[in-house]
Amino acid sequence: MGGVELTADALVADLRAAADPAAHPNRHYAGDGEVLGVRMGTLFDIAKCYTALPLDEVHRLLDEPGYEPRLAAFCVLDFAVRRPRAADDEREARYRLYLDRHDRIDTWDMVDRAAPRVVGAFLRDRSRAPLFELARSDDPLRRRTAMTAPLAYTRPPHPAGIADLLRLAELLADDADPVVRKPVGIALRHAGGADPAAVRAFLDRLGDRLPAPVRRAAAEKLPRAAGP
Numbered sequence: 001m002g003g004v005e006l007t008a009d010a011l012v013a014d015l016r017a018a019a020d021p022a023a024h025p026n027r028h029y030a031g032d033g034e035v036l037g038v039r040m041g042t043l044f045d046i047a048k049c050y051t052a053l054p055l056d057e058v059h060r061l062l063d064e065p066g067y068e069p070r071l072a073a074f075c076v077l078d079f080a081v082r083r084p085r086a087a088d089d090e091r092e093a094r095y096r097l098y099l100d101r102h103d104r105i106d107t108w109d110m111v112d113r114a115a116p117r118v119v120g121a122f123l124r125d126r127s128r129a130p131l132f133e134l135a136r137s138d139d140p141l142r143r144r145t146a147m148t149a150p151l152a153y154t155r156p157p158h159p160a161g162i163a164d165l166l167r168l169a170e171l172l173a174d175d176a177d178p179v180v181r182k183p184v185g186i187a188l189r190h191a192g193g194a195d196p197a198a199v200r201a202f203l204d205r206l207g208d209r210l211p212a213p214v215r216r217a218a219a220e221k222l223p224r225a226a227g228p
Helices: 008-018 040-049 055-062 067-082 088-100 108-120 129-135 140-153 159-172 178-194 196-209 212-219
Strands: none
Touching: 008 040, 008 055, 008 067, 040 067, 055 067, 055 088, 067 088, 067 108, 088 108, 108 129, 108 140, 129 140, 129 159, 140 159, 140 178, 159 178, 159 196, 178 196, 178 212, 196 212
């Protein structure tokens, strides 16, 4: 794909050229948008070629009704902020675009693809109040962003960020929507690998107030207690 034209239209054309809805129906998508039928690995490869897509074109991509073009937009944001030489103002612009266009997220994998690096990493050394605001949202996918973004604080470990991850987990652990509850366990599992003492203290403090699946996930990476 040499000489890529960096426009939303070109990216969508590449997706449509790669589409095979019979082979890749992407049945996990439960939203209302059109499903083109693009294999996920192919979608990621296409999006990576558009890492330098201008932000106005990312906005245009997010205006697309289809599932895969919007997922590709969040992949583009993710790839852009991963670049070692990405300037702080570039990271901020992508962070703000993610939040400003959150209404275009209608499935969990759009959150999971971009929230840790685009949102969480940007807030690593800043106030994480925006995550708590998202956690109070009526939209379960915004609450999922609140719980998924802090994965950025588990590798490399960031003690203050992990402390906020635990506060968010306490807020959302018994959320009524499974799209929110599942990432609570995932975040706690990763936090247990990064700061086992903090997660052990969290589990000891909350005990049975945490749903059993969340407790099990949180304990997965904790060191086993020494025998007698």
